[in-house]
Structure formats: structure tokens, C-alpha cells
Amino acid sequence: MITTEPVRRAILLVEDNPIDLDxxxxxxxxxxxxxxxxxxxxxxxxxxxxPRWEAGEPLPLVVLLDLKLPKVDGLEVLRRFREHPLACSVPIVVLTSSIEDCDIATAYRDGANSYIVKPVDFDKFLEVTSQIKLYWCLLNQPPAAHPAPPR
Structure with a gap:
């Protein structure tokens, strides 16, 4: 009998800063x-x-979303994901340098599941990513990768 390893769902990182991406x-x-x-x-x-998700590509396990983005800002991306019938259930973690109370309040009001301020120090950032991995990739039970179409 041939068994295959389960497909690991992707994490979608929305980040414009090449240094933060690296x-x-x-x-x-x-x-x-x-x-x-x-x-x-x-x-x-x-x-x-x-549209890729509408076409049947698997939803991400979690979205890590920066707020300060070119073209369309992160809060608008958050709102649009939450309005979309497929993307609305995907966990979204705001991972940003903004410590502004209005950004935090707006992100939660618009449906963020978590808000994390990026640490500047690499060792502290390593701790944050380890916690993200532990919770969002191992402990959390995500919605289906291919949810039923909306009614």
C-alpha cells in the first residue's frame, strides 16, 4: 500500500519590506x-x-499580514478578506511594526485573529515565529482547505 504524506498548507506572508521578508x-x-x-x-x-482560491487552490493555513503596504494597505486587505465568502474564515495574524492604538483597534474590529508587533531583535523575532508555528501551525484547528461553496 502506498501512502503519501499529507500536503502541508501554506502560510501566506503579506510583506513588502525585503529585510523583514528575509x-x-x-x-x-x-x-x-x-x-x-x-x-x-x-x-x-x-x-x-x-480568484485563485475561488478557482480551487487551497486556502492558506494562516495569513501573516503587514499593515503598511504599497498599492492597497493591510487594513483594506483585511477587510476584503473578511468580506470574501471563502477567505472570511482564514485566520489572519497582523504582524507589523505599528504600535498605534488606532491600528490595533481597527485590525481587531475588522476581524484580525491576532495582532503582533514585530520585534527588532532577531532572537526575539525568532521567539515570535516559534510561537506562531506552535499555535497557528500545530495547535490551532483551521477551517477546511477547500470549504464548501457559499449558499
Whole structure:
């Protein structure tokens, strides 16, 4: 009997800063994350995933969303994902440098599941990515990768 390993659902990282992108990739590699990391480098690229999911591509396990993005800002991406019948149930973790109370309040009001301020120090960032891996990739029970079409 041939068995195959289950397909690991991707994490969608929405990040425009190449330094933060590299830092995140290195931190996840060091924490031995086995889920693939898909990247959208601006808000428009993030929104371009919606038709792909409509066409049957698996939903991500979790979205890590920066707020300060070119083309379409992160809060608008969050709102559009939450309005979409397929993407509305995907966990979204805001991972940003903003410590503004209004950003935090708006992100939660608009449906963020978590809000994490990016640490500047790599060792602390490594701790954050380890916690993201532990909770969102191992402990959390996500919605189906291919949810039933909306009624």
C-alpha cells in the first residue's frame, strides 16, 4: 500500500519590506517550519489570491499580514478578506511594526485573529515565529482547505 504524506498548507506572508521578508524566512527556517511560505509583496498581490482560491487552490493555513503596504494597505486587505465568502474564515495574524492604538483597534474590529508587533531583535523575532508555528501551525484547528461553496 502506498501512502503519501499529507500536503502541508501554506502560510501566506503579506510583506513588502525585503529585510523583514528575509528575516521572517530565516526565522521560520531556523524554527524548522515545514509549511510552505507563500509571499505577497503588496496589498494588490495579496488580493490577487482571492480568484485563485475561488478557482480551487487551497486556502492558506494562516495569513501573516503587514499593515503598511504599497498599492492597497493591510487594513483594506483585511477587510476584503473578511468580506470574501471563502477567505472570511482564514485566520489572519497582523504582524507589523505599528504600535498605534488606532491600528490595533481597527485590525481587531475588522476581524484580525491576532495582532503582533514585530520585534527588532532577531532572537526575539525568532521567539515570535516559534510561537506562531506552535499555535497557528500545530495547535490551532483551521477551517477546511477547500470549504464548501457559499449558499
Amino acid at each position: 528575516l521572517t524566512r530565516r526565522a521560520f527556517a531556523r524554527s524548522q517550519l515545514i509549511n510552505p511560505l507563500e509571499v505577497a509583496r503588496d496589498g494588490a498581490e495579496a488580493l490577487a489570491w482571492l
